[in-house]
Structures are given as C-alpha cells and as structure tokens.
Amino acid sequence: MTEEEQLFAEEMSGVKPLQSELRVALKKSVADAKALEARREAAVATRARINFLAENEVQMLDGFTLLEFQREGIQHGVFRKLKQGRYPAEARLDLHKMTVEQARQQVFEFIREAMALDLRSLIIVHGRGHNSKSGTSVLKSHLNHWLPQIAEVQAYCSAQPQHGGAGAVYVMLKKSERKKQENRDRMSRGRVNP
Template sequence: MRKAPPDIQPVQDDRDDASLFRAAIGADRGKVRALPEAAPPPAAPKPKPAAKMARRDEEAAREEFRHMLVSALEAGDAMSYRREEITPRVLKKLARGEYAAQEELDLHGLPAHAAEALLREFLRDCRAHGLGCVRIVHGKGRNSEERLPVLKNLVDRVLRQRADVLAFHSPPTAQGGTGAVLVLLEKR
C-alpha cells in the first residue's frame, strides 16, 4: 500500500510578488537600469568610387599623345590621310578632285571651339544621310595668331580620330587647294 504524501503547506510571506522579485535580483526601485541600445545593423559596404580623375587624366594624356604623333601642318601643306584598307589609288583620285563633294562646310573665320563642334555635327549628319564625299573649307590660316593654321590642324586631328572617315586629302587649287579638304566617309 502506498502512503499518502505529507501535506505541504506553502510558506506564507506578507510581501507581494514584486517585492519578492526585487529582493531576489537586488533591484532598487529608485535605480532602474536602462537596457543598452541595440546597435544599428551594419550598413551595406559602399561601392568603391570610380577613379574618375585617373580616367580623365589618362584620356587627356592619350589625346595629347595623338597630337604629338601628327606634326603641325603649315599654311601651304596638303592634308593627306587614308586608312590601311583604302588603296593609295583612291587617295590619288581624291587628291586630283575626282570625287564630287556632296556637301560642304565652311569653317574659316570661326573660333576653334565652335568650329570643332560644328565639324563633328556636320560629319554626324553627313553619315546619317549616307553621304560619301564632303568638302570642308578650313582656310589657309595665314592670319592666325599662333603662326600655324589653327583650324586646318584642328580639322586634320578630328578627321584622323573618327572611325567613319576612310580618307581625306587637300583638293586641287580650283576646289579650294590647301585651304580645304575632301573627305571620304564610310557608308552607313
């Protein structure tokens, strides 16, 4: 037979639960400790900034190097250039004025920055309209302050840099001579 468990009587304490709790953990009613603030979640790592200055410097250096490769043209010098895939025969025909200019741009007398912007826009429009040969009048540059033809050298530099320019050459005197250039453009 089993014995009945002894009667367990709870201990009577006149204190309420809150005071018992404070007594057990030692909390003082006047001093309430604030929980430490939770640290904000770590921010996502920021992407490394692009090296814009280094890129600009490199582009400027390349541009300057391109200028050094082509020596400056004098007022009476003929302009001449052809891409490797263009035969010398085509360049000779261009020099003799055997290609008819489909459009013409007259830059002479303009400031260099305006002339360059106009030239780039003109070439873009000519290409968009499928023109094959154009004439650009840059002038001979005899009145230039730098004693070198500014616009002639600017046109030479811009044309050499463009992928859509196949060849160019100063035309015969009757078509502008060394004050103009005939340009063969790649068809669209």
C-alpha cells in the same frame, strides 16, 4: 527575463505572424520589352551625340602643308581619285572665322549628319591661317588632328586649287550599311544562283 522583456512578451502573446509567399511572381509584359528597347536606342543615340574629338597634342602646321590620310584597306586608285578631286562633293562645310571649339562642334555634327544622309564625299574649307597671329594654320592643324579620330572617315587630303587647295580638304566617308546592301542588290540582279 527583464521587466521590459516580460512586458513585451505579454503584449505580443495573442499576435500571429502574417503569412506571405516567399517569392514574388514577376510577369514580364510586351510593354516592358518595348521600354527596354527604347532605353537602349536612347543610350545609343546619346553616345552618338557626344563629341569625342580631342584638342590635346595638336601638331601645328603652316598654311601650305598638304594634308593626306587614308585608312588601311582603302584602294590606291580610290585615294588617287580623291586627291584629283574626281569625286563630286555632296556636302560642304566652311570653317572660316570660327573658333577652335566652334569648328570642333561643326566638324563633328557635319560628319554625323553626312553619315545619316548616306553621303560619302565631302569638302571642308578650313583656310590657310593668313590672319593667324601665331603664323600657323590653327583650324587646319586641328582638323588634321580630328579627322583620323572619326572612324567613319576613311580618307582625306588637301583639295585641288579650284576647290581651295591647301585651304580645304576632300573627305571620304565610310559607306553605310544601307548603301552596301544597295550595291549588293544591284550587283546580284540578273545573276542566277546555282
């Protein structure tokens, strides 16, 4: 043993190790569960606010191109009624004189708010691009690129002339869970379960 080790051993001769439990008992409280639930809700809300609409690889369209899109599962009769303008617009967004980035933000927020309010039938006015230097309808092209990216958008198509024609689109949103339940309740009233 070196001189330093011997000196250390002499200094530590009367010292006893501290006694401690090997495990720490954790008590989960109701407050912890509430805090965890609040964190989960905040994470979901934050995810919902993130604008995921992409701006790359946009196919540029002219002002007279008619837009049309429907997801699988949308009935042909429903889509035909949408194209005929037979669903009254519950909300309207006008994108005239906006930059692409402003329009991107407005479209995202508009759809999000419409879903929160249980709206299903919307109209978005994008214009035909008459003032565009490129000769294309920039906002129309971007809107045609963005709307299919939003899962809540079930279908859209160019509007009837009285609602803006090729310068606007009718948009049909997915039915919210609350509205679906209301329909189920309404349909089941008066029925007797066997």
